[in-house]
Amino acid sequence: MVGNAPLTAAREQHAFEAQPPTRHIERMQRHREEKGELGIALSELWVGIAAQRADNGEVHIGFACHDGTYTIDFAVHTLVVQREGVGANGEARESLPITKSDGQSVVVADYLVRSIRDYAEKNHYKFLGAGISREIVKLSPQAPARIWAELDIVPIVIRNEEGGSMESGRKVDAVVSVDELADALARKALGFFGPSKQPRVQVGFDNMVEVDIGSRAVLTTLDQYRNGVSEQTWNTTLKYAASLRKGKKKFAFFSATPQGGGVALMRHAQIRLFRLLGVDVTWWVPKPKPEIFRITKTNHNILQGVADPKERLTRDQQQLIRDWIHSNAERYWTREGGPLAPRSKGGVDVVIIDDPQMPDLIGIAKQQDPERPVIFRSHIQVRADLAEQPETPTAGVWNWLWENVQHADIFISHPVKAFVPRTVSQHRLAYMPATTDWFDGLNKALSDFDTAYYLHDFNTECTRQSVPSLAYPKRDYIVQIARFDPSKGIPDVLASYAEFRRHSAFCKGKKAEETPQLVIAGHYSVDDPDGVAVLNQTLELLET
Numbered sequence: 001m002v003g004n005a006p007l008t009a010a011r012e013q014h015a016f017e018a019q020p021p022t023r024h025i026e027r028m029q030r031h032r033e034e035k036g037e038l039g040i041a042l043s044e045l046w047v048g049i050a051a052q053r054a055d056n057g058e059v060h061i062g063f064a065c066h067d068g069t070y071t072i073d074f075a076v077h078t079l080v081v082q083r084e085g086v087g088a089n090g091e092a093r094e095s096l097p098i099t100k101s102d103g104q105s106v107v108v109a110d111y112l113v114r115s116i117r118d119y120a121e122k123n124h125y126k127f128l129g130a131g132i133s134r135e136i137v138k139l140s141p142q143a144p145a146r147i148w149a150e151l152d153i154v155p156i157v158i159r160n161e162e163g164g165s166m167e168s169g170r171k172v173d174a175v176v177s178v179d180e181l182a183d184a185l186a187r188k189a190l191g192f193f194g195p196s197k198q199p200r201v202q203v204g205f206d207n208m209v210e211v212d213i214g215s216r217a218v219l220t221t222l223d224q225y226r227n228g229v230s231e232q233t234w235n236t237t238l239k240y241a242a243s244l245r246k247g248k249k250k251f252a253f254f255s256a257t258p259q260g261g262g263v264a265l266m267r268h269a270q271i272r273l274f275r276l277l278g279v280d281v282t283w284w285v286p287k288p289k290p291e292i293f294r295i296t297k298t299n300h301n302i303l304q305g306v307a308d309p310k311e312r313l314t315r316d317q318q319q320l321i322r323d324w325i326h327s328n329a330e331r332y333w334t335r336e337g338g339p340l341a342p343r344s345k346g347g348v349d350v351v352i353i354d355d356p357q358m359p360d361l362i363g364i365a366k367q368q369d370p371e372r373p374v375i376f377r378s379h380i381q382v383r384a385d386l387a388e389q390p391e392t393p394t395a396g397v398w399n400w401l402w403e404n405v406q407h408a409d410i411f412i413s414h415p416v417k418a419f420v421p422r423t424v425s426q427h428r429l430a431y432m433p434a435t436t437d438w439f440d441g442l443n444k445a446l447s448d449f450d451t452a453y454y455l456h457d458f459n460t461e462c463t464r465q466s467v468p469s470l471a472y473p474k475r476d477y478i479v480q481i482a483r484f485d486p487s488k489g490i491p492d493v494l495a496s497y498a499e500f501r502r503h504s505a506f507c508k509g510k511k512a513e514e515t516p517q518l519v520i521a522g523h524y525s526v527d528d529p530d531g532v533a534v535l536n537q538t539l540e541l542l543e544t
Contacts, residue, residue, distance in 0.1 A: 009080045018073040020123045036474050039456030042126035048186030050133040052166050052178045062178035066186040074179045108140035113150050126453050128197055129154040131185030134165040144218035152450045154199055156189045156216045201259045206332045209258040209283040211271040220439045222276050228438055241277040252339035253283040254361055255354035261483055262434055263354050263379050269437035284339055286328040292321060294529050296357045302397045305383040306486040313397045325360040334368055342369040355379050359404035366407050376408040387421040476516040483522045484534035494541050
């Protein structure tokens with residue numbers, strides 16, 4: 001029985017040998033119960049997973065666990081082709097659940113998820129990333145996405161040319177074993193993580209954003225997206241994707257940074273879906289320049305009506321922005337084969353410019369290829385009422401922006417009429433709300449085990465930063481998740497929370513420690529120098 005014969009049982013050829021620190025785990029459990037806490041401290045590891053199919057149809061799966069310094073444990077399990085749960089020589093085997101509706105992909109994914117989960121929970125480990133071989137993906141295309149969705153582990157499929165398969169491994173070492181390959185994969189996965197134990201944001205030499213570690217991190221499958229929408233929506237998506245593939249159409253997004261706010265979150269998610277659909281979409285960012293980001297952030301604040309009234313966009317600042325944009329375009333994007341090159345020289349078919357940091361790209365794209373569609377998307381609140389008053393700083397920034405934006409074929413805004421100045425003609429105007437990805441790290445469901453890990457991690461960071469920790473479940477909490485930005489209304493949140501604590505019926509008669517806590521959480525964007533100032537303002541308000 002070889003080839004695609006069903007895998008029906010499993011045995012441990014070499015079991016994991018790490019012994020759980022049972023006394024320590026019991027002590028921590030008692031402490032949690034005494035203190036009424038949910039958080040748990042877990043040791044953070046990376047895992048490598050490799051597979052090899054033998055001539056008799058059996059599949060050997062190697063696991064290797066790495067703590068960031070060295071390999072601490074490994075195992076080799078064998079999935080066998082057999083209808084009974086007992087081998088020919090009598091050794092005990094675990095039967096794999098398989099039905100007519102299940103295929104090999106489901107069986108292998110189920111086994112991997114269960115094996116890793118059981119091992120992690122038994123030993124109080126938190127796996128942050130997994131290096132996965134090409135053979136695992138061939139056996140079970142859904143396995144990486146399920147490892148992400150169900151185990152909260154970033155699944156990194158190592159490329160063949162990087163040593164991500166038994167075939168490529170044996171070109172270097174003819175006798176490499178499946179557990180040795182798993183060990184190498186764990187180390188390769190570790191290399192993609194930064195000091196914060198998060199995967200590094202990857203940007204190529206030509207400033208193309210390499211989403212999901214250059215598509216190595218396989219977080220989703222098309223089936224997940226299909227199950228998340230109506231049949232009509234999904235069929236429409238497939239129809240347009242097929243048309244774009246057939247026409248070999250290419251799209252390029254341009255924005256200021258590869259991480260930070262909502263624009264970056266949406267682009268990561270969009271590129272992820274487009275690549276699964278086979279649509280040619282790329283995303284480009286400029287070389288960062290702090291001097292420019294200070295100017296563009298002030299422009300943001302002026303357009304939103306939250307800047308100091310004395311702030312103005314000067315001609316010198318306009319020239320600095322223009323020089324920065326043209327330098328990036330000429331160095332990286334207008335050369336032959338670059339995204340802004342004419343279509344006849346390998347450029348993309350549609351250009352999408354996000355937000356007001358790089359408006360000159362619209363003119364550059366049109367100069368390179370006048371008939372090519374260019375879309376400008378405004379993700380921010382533009383105070384149209386102020387933009388229409390000639391003497392205001394907002395009007396000054398808007399008029400500078402409009403010099404280029406007026407040449408775009410479509411102007412996309414948030415679906416709020418007051419965000420669009422009247423100079424934008426209705427026949428070019430479109431509305432589109434912000435969106436979010438159900439399957440990314442912000443939104444996907446977490447197990448109780450992983451939730452407890454993050455609660456402990458959060459409170460550890462609170463202690464490190466000398467701020468109050470989260471008392472949940474003793475106290476409920478209210479949370480705002482937003483960058484520390486002047487337009488996010490953090491002072492209003494604090495004032496509202498104060499009113500809630502002082503005057504609400506819910507809090508009436510309760511001690512302070514019985515009322516809900518307020519959590520204000522945000523992350524940093526490299527093009528937002530206001531973050532520290534707003535954080536300082538928030539802390540000052542809390543101390544008054």
